Amino acid sequence: MFFKLVAFLLVSLAAAEDLSFTYNGFQSVNLSLDGVAGVTPNGLLRLTNDTRQDQGHAFYPNPVNFKSSPNGTVFSFSSTFVFAIRSEYADLSGHGIVFVVAPTRGLPGALPSQYLGLFNEGNNGNATNHVFAVELDTIQSKEFNDINDNHVGIDINGLHSANSTTAGYYAQNNGGFQNLKLSSGQPMQVWVDYDGTNKQISVTLAPIKVEKPQAPLLSLNLDLSPILNETMYVGFSSSTGSIFTSHYVLGWSFKMNGQAQEIVMSKLPKLPRMGGKKRSKLLTIGVPILSVSLVLLVVSGLIYFIRRKRKFAELLEDWELEYGPQRFKYKELYIATKGFKEKELLGAGGFGKVYRGILPSSKIEIAVKRVSHESRQGMKEFIAEVVSIGRLRHRNLVPLLGYCRRKGELLLVYDYMSNGSLDKYLYDQPVVTLNWSQRFRVIRGVASGLFYLHEGWEQVVIHRDVKASNVLLDAELNARLGDFGLARLYDHGTDPQTTHIVGTLGYLAPEHTRSGRATTSTDVFAFGAFVLEVACGRRPIEAHGPDQDLILVDWVFSFWNRGAILEARDQNLSSEFVAEEVELVLKLGLLCSHSEPTARPSMRQVVQYLEGDIALPELSLLGLSSNGLTFAHHEGFDDFAMSYSSSLGKGFSHSSYAAESTLLSGGR
Numbered sequence: 226m227f228f229k230l231v232a233f234l235l236v237s238l239a240a241a242e243d244l245s246f247t248y249n250g251f252q253s254v255n256l257s258l259d260g261v262a263g264v265t266p267n268g269l270l271r272l273t274n275d276t277r278q279d280q281g282h283a284f285y286p287n288p289v290n291f292k293s294s295p296n297g298t299v300f301s302f303s304s305t306f307v308f309a310i311r312s313e314y315a316d317l318s319g320h321g322i323v324f325v326v327a328p329t330r331g332l333p334g335a336l337p338s339q340y341l342g343l344f345n346e347g348n349n350g351n352a353t354n355h356v357f358a359v360e361l362d363t364i365q366s367k368e369f370n371d372i373n374d375n376h377v378g379i380d381i382n383g384l385h386s387a388n389s390t391t392a393g394y395y396a397q398n399n400g401g402f403q404n405l406k407l408s409s410g411q412p413m414q415v416w417v418d419y420d421g422t423n424k425q426i427s428v429t430l431a432p433i434k435v436e437k438p439q440a441p442l443l444s445l446n447l448d449l450s451p452i453l454n455e456t457m458y459v460g461f462s463s464s465t466g467s468i469f470t471s472h473y474v475l476g477w478s479f480k481m482n483g484q485a486q487e488i489v490m491s492k493l494p495k496l497p498r499m500g501g502k503k504r505s506k507l508l509t510i511g512v513p514i515l516s517v518s519l520v521l522l523v524v525s526g527l528i529y530f531i532r533r534k535r536k537f538a539e540l541l542e543d544w545e546l547e548y549g550p551q552r553f554k555y556k557e558l559y560i561a562t563k564g565f566k567e568k569e570l571l572g573a574g575g576f577g578k579v580y581r582g583i584l585p586s587s588k589i590e591i592a593v594k595r596v597s598h599e600s601r602q603g604m605k606e607f608i609a610e611v612v613s614i615g616r617l618r619h620r621n622l623v624p625l626l627g628y629c630r631r632k633g634e635l636l637l638v639y640d641y642m643s644n645g646s647l648d649k650y651l652y653d654q655p656v657v658t659l660n661w662s663q664r665f666r667v668i669r670g671v672a673s674g675l676f677y678l679h680e681g682w683e684q685v686v687i688h689r690d691v692k693a694s695n696v697l698l699d700a701e702l703n704a705r706l707g708d709f710g711l712a713r714l715y716d717h718g719t720d721p722q723t724t725h726i727v728g729t730l731g732y733l734a735p736e737h738t739r740s741g742r743a744t745t746s747t748d749v750f751a752f753g754a755f756v757l758e759v760a761c762g763r764r765p766i767e768a769h770g771p772d773q774d775l776i777l778v779d780w781v782f783s784f785w786n787r788g789a790i791l792e793a794r795d796q797n798l799s800s801e802f803v804a805e806e807v808e809l810v811l812k813l814g815l816l817c818s819h820s821e822p823t824a825r826p827s828m829r830q831v832v833q834y835l836e837g838d839i840a841l842p843e844l845s846l847l848g849l850s851s852n853g854l855t856f857a858h859h860e861g862f863d864d865f866a867m868s869y870s871s872s873l874g875k876g877f878s879h880s881s882y883a884a885e886s887t888l889l890s891g892g893r
């Protein structure tokens with residue numbers, strides 16, 4: 226009884242001097258911090274703050290007596306703490322946390338990463354370190370024989386653990402071993418106990434909601450007396466590697482010669498929200514949704530781009546590169562014409578549809594002609610001509626601004642002619658008609674434009690499709706010849722099986738239909754038909770009942786034959802006309818329609834006749850006897866008609882009926 230009392234007195238006396246502290250959070254706690262360690266405003270001890278390759282230390286600021294004398298034995302001690310390791314990735318983390326008993330407050334010369342802020346390559350394992358540590362390591366460092374990347378180890382003077390094992394705990398009532406993931410971000414509790422009597426170290430780990438397991442996770446029978454000096458410092462060390470990781474200690478309790486006081490979990494500071502459950506929710510729900518929508522976005526973006534690319538795809542070959550300025554982007558034309566809207570359609574001719582547009586860059590009004598064209602043959606020559614013609618500017622030619630090529634399609638870009646094509650002023654009871662001086666001006670203008678194509682340019686350009694509907698009127702009612710040379714595209718490489726249009730019936734010279742060859746003379750023939758058209762206000766061929774076509778040339782010729790050529794003029798002209806001019810024009814029309822090419826004047830002569838520079842020769846002197854013309858003309862025409870009648874049926878009621886190359890090439 227007495228001994229018991231004495232023993233009790235002794236123990237309580239020692240207890241009175243023995244150090245003991247408990248921190249349920251570290252708000253306003255006096256700790257010795259270094260490295261990146263710090264205490265957050267809400268009291269978390271944050272050893273590393275989301276950094277890489279860094280370390281932090283936190284020590285109880287005062288020295289702690291572990292022995293009563295330098296040669297004495299180490300007292301029993303007990304410590305427990307709650308920690309959490311949070312990293313940017315769920316499965317990866319940077320190194321770990323160490324509970325450490327060391328001779329100094331800092332650990333001078335210590336390195337981060339695998340050295341855990343405890344040692345360096347020089348002093349690791351050296352007995353002069355006098356360090357006892359318990360490591361919670363999340364990286365397997367092979368150099369220190371780490372067993373895995375989630376282990377708890379007891380370290381004496383170095384990082385080669387004296388004993389180590391996988392993190393986890395032995396659940397009560399034979400619940401078996403439960404694994405714990407140190408870097409899970411969840412707070413966990415650790416107990417480090419040293420039994421000074423039995424010289425035994427034991428380390429226990431558990432989730433915070435679990436009572437201290439009876440069986441320790443790890444133990445080591447070792448007398449710490451040679452390891453620890455009389456006075457030591459206790460604290461924590463942490464280090465990060467290549468992953469941003471934060472190491473937290475939430476609470477800490479220590480007692481020399483006794484059981485450390487329990488940590489009050491409810492008083493512990495809260496961990497930041499970023500990690501843990503919130504993050505995993507974000508990962509399990511947010512990330513899949515995000516990635517699915519991202520994939521959808523990328524796919525739809527791709528489809529959009531491919532479709533767009535296809536939509537605006539064009540053909541561009543090497544030989545075209547020199548035509549850069551004349552080359553339009555399909556996209557530009559697409560935008561200009563509002564996507565080739567029907568509303569923008571100006572008309573449709575033999576070669577394709579013509580759309581009105583406004584160039585987005587320059588705001589210039591344009592007319593875009595879409596010509597479908599499968600064959601590559603002749604394209605190069607044609608484009609070369611288009612471009613060279615595009616370079617020439619003449620008052621009586623529709624300015625050709627450039628072109629664009631797509632698969633099976635050619636787009637020609639012209640200046641917009643605000644008054645449209647001439648034909649609509651001439652026949653079918655026109656709403657607006659032209660007076661004689663306007664008509665005469667138009668005829669002279671077209672003659673001048675055609676003359677320019679034939680002779681004013683370094684190469685002879687044959688128009689091939691002179692007719693009223695190809696004469697456009699600009700804002701000042703200047704006649705401008707359009708479509709030049711386009712027929713040529715179809716002259717080249719014509720496929721006898723396909724129907725191509727080369728020139729227009731009623732304007733085709735007889736020798737042209739026979740040989741299929743266009744010459745300046747065939748242009749003059751078409752010009753003749755055009756001139757008669759303008760003067761008479763009639764189409765070259767008009768239907769007047771079945772088998773009763775009016776052939777304009779024959780009709781005018783019959784007037785001439787009767788000596789009353791002026792009667793052939795358009796009755797819409799009323800009385801305001803200059804008789805000499807009308808007569809000149811009608812006679813010129815007949816002359817140009819001569820079935821014998823050599824008898825037709827050249828465009829140079831035509832211009833001279835029209836300007837009055839030279840007098841028109843007498844038609845009768847040119848062999849235009851009544852039989853001569855009629856016969857000659859009909860010979861050619863019947864030829865033509867015969868070859869057509871099978872395919873076109875009876876009568877060519879509209880002048881817009883076009884000749885087909887199949888027949889032309891057959892004639893070649």
Ligand SMILES: Nc1ncnc2c1ncn2[C@@H]1O[C@H](COP(=O)(O)OP(=O)(O)O)[C@@H](O)[C@H]1O
Nearest residue numbers: 571572573574575579592639640641642646694
């Ligand atoms: N540069 C332009 N400016 C305004 N209108 C045009 C232009 N080019 C063509 N058009 C219109 O488009 C219609 C069809 O043109 P086009 O294909 O040349 O006819 P065609 O082949 O019958 O001669 C013309 O009747 C004209 O009204």
Ligand SMILES: *[C@@H]1O[C@H](CO)[C@@H](O)[C@H](O)[C@H]1NC(C)=O
Nearest residue numbers: 254255256257285286287288
């Ligand atoms: C913290 O502890 C150290 C060492 O004992 C002492 O020097 C310092 O004054 C203390 N600081 C506070 C704020 O108590």
Ligand SMILES: *[C@@H]1O[C@H](CO)[C@@H](O)[C@H](O)[C@H]1NC(C)=O
Nearest residue numbers: 260261262263273274275276
């Ligand atoms: C971590 O702490 C250091 C030192 O206090 C500071 O310079 C750094 O900005 C902090 N980093 C983060 C991510 O908080």
Ligand SMILES: *[C@@H]1O[C@H](CO)[C@@H](O)[C@H](O)[C@H]1NC(C)=O
Nearest residue numbers: 293294295296297298450451
């Ligand atoms: C401590 O031990 C050493 C050798 O182990 C001895 O030399 C020394 O005298 C001892 N000191 C005391 C105070 O016992």
Ligand SMILES: *[C@@H]1O[C@H](CO)[C@@H](O)[C@H](O)[C@H]1NC(C)=O
Nearest residue numbers: 347348349350351352353354
């Ligand atoms: C241990 O450290 C001491 C002092 O720093 C040094 O003299 C000694 O050589 C080291 N021993 C080994 C094995 O490195």
Ligand SMILES: *[C@@H]1O[C@H](CO)[C@@H](O)[C@H](O)[C@H]1NC(C)=O
Nearest residue numbers: 388389441442443444445446
């Ligand atoms: C290491 O700890 C385990 C678990 O406590 C124990 O069974 C084992 O004997 C220990 N090993 C050593 C070498 O002490």
Ligand SMILES: *[C@@H]1O[C@H](CO)[C@@H](O)[C@H](O)[C@H]1NC(C)=O
Nearest residue numbers: 295328329355453454455456
């Ligand atoms: C620890 O004790 C050893 C001898 O027991 C001594 O050589 C060493 O200097 C001491 N270290 C410190 C930091 O006091």
